[in-house]
Amino acid sequence: MTDDRAGLIFREDYFGDPAGWAAVKALLVDVFGVDVSPLDRLGGPDQTLMSSAWFDESARCVANFSAFSMPLVIDGRPVKAAALQSGAVLPQYRGRGLFRDLVRRVLQRCDAQGFEAILLYTDKPQLYEPYGFGILPEHRFAGGAPAVSAASPSFRTLDMNDADDVSLVRGLLESRAAVSQRLAVIRNMQTFLLNTVLVQGVTFSLLPQHSAVVAWSENAEGTVFTLHDVVAASMPSLCEILQAIGRQPERVEVLFAPDQLGWQGEGIPEDGDLRFMLRSQPGLSPNGPCRLSPMAEF
Ligand SMILES: CC(C)(COP(=O)(O)OP(=O)(O)OC[C@H]1O[C@@H](n2cnc3c(N)ncnc32)[C@H](O)[C@@H]1OP(=O)(O)O)[C@@H](O)C(=O)NCCC(=O)NCCS
The missing domain is CATH 3.40.630.30 (Gcn5-related N-acetyltransferase (GNAT))
Known part of the structure; x- marks a missing residue:
């Protein structure tokens, strides 16, 4: 060479x-x-x-x-x-x-x-x-969904092409908490925002009660809920997230270690x-x- x-x-x-x-x-x-x-x-x-x-x-x-x-x-x-x-x-x-x-x-x-x-x-x-x-x-983490008492949805789907919604997400990213204590980013403004464009099939929902933005997806039948990220100063539990988004899946997959979610799943190698x-x-x-x-x- x-x-x-x-x-x-x-x-x-x-x-x-x-x-x-x-x-x-x-x-x-x-x-x-x-x-x-x-x-x-x-x-x-x-x-x-x-x-x-x-x-x-x-x-x-x-x-x-x-x-x-x-x-x-x-x-x-x-x-x-x-x-x-x-x-x-x-x-x-x-x-x-x-x-x-x-x-x-x-x-x-x-x-x-x-x-x-x-x-x-x-x-x-x-x-x-x-x-x-x-x-x-x-690893991703998979397991049965927590029991969600009568769903009481309280959320708004964000439009990441809308400047006001981008600005709202930026504000939450400024003071986000780590989604996991095992391994997580503390600050990732640019990677998160760019991934809202590059990663397909993910919904971004604002949970006003928790001042949180949740990135999630689900299968066509609504039986498997996949949690990609949570941007919040204080992490809501998985049960609170499902309740706020009005979902009652059978199974959940979490794409980060779920130690802050009040739920456990089995680690599955990617x-x-x-x-x-x-x-x-x-x-x-x-x-x-x-x-x-x-x-x-x-
Ligand atoms: C991989 C890439 C960055 C290498 O660039 P390059 O300038 O040809 O690499 P260099 O000539 O400096 O070689 C650096 C070392 O990488 C090794 N290498 C080069 N291409 C390689 C490849 N495709 N797979 C494995 N090793 C490779 C070389 O043997 C060399 O090893 P050495 O330091 O022990 O001699 C280039 O081929 C590229 O852009 N590929 C597409 C994008 C990509 O794969 N990016 C990196 C992955 S994140």
Whole structure:
């Protein structure tokens, strides 16, 4: 493998530059087929982003890797954590060591800022194992639904294309509580808002009595209720959520450890293509099955 960088220009932190941001968006469409442009109407990219990239002479971004702050709770302890994302190299520039260079630079910056844990999702875990990342198996939690006394619905379905509803969700995200003490994000404004656009089939309901927004879905028969996330300063129980949304399913699936929901389910390993990886200080790893809410995925 050669380290040929002739004609390439290294840049850092170009998200504030409209041309740089547009170039990265184009790279992500080219490599992943994902358009993050909706972020432009949702408050822009995460303000904590640290990005490193190689640009060509025509200002095209040919290789990028980014980190951003994603504070977590792990086993009840607040953890200063960073998330790595948008690792991408244009096909014609692969095999020259560009990504290896960017991984080293981004990790050096994370270490210099004292992050205690770094996480990422990938379908190529072997890329990151040499840098101390290990796979943390993800689990969903399934079980019988709690008994819901006479349903008394009290909710409003939000429209995430409506600026007022987006603003309402932003406000709740500012002061959200962790959905789990085992593993959860404490702050994830941009990932949540972008996922409202990227993740299909999820309903966002405001529960006024609980000052909570619940992200949920159900099967066609209404017999299986899936809880994706809860944004609230104080977590309602699963029973309160079902009551407020007026659902009486037979079974429930929760897509994060349900230790704050007054309900227990059996941990079932996820079998998707993406692996969740963690690099953390010794002893800093969730004690039991867990996963981040899909609304926190990045
Ligand atoms: C994966 C990708 C980022 C690699 O970029 P690259 O610039 O060609 O990688 P490099 O030349 O810097 O190689 C870095 C290391 O990754 C390894 N590698 C490269 N492509 C790989 C692949 N597809 N699978 C596994 N390992 C790979 C190289 O062997 C090299 O290992 P080494 O450091 O031990 O020598 C690039 O192929 C790409 O954009 N793929 C599509 C998007 C993607 O998969 N992103 C990363 C996953 S989150």
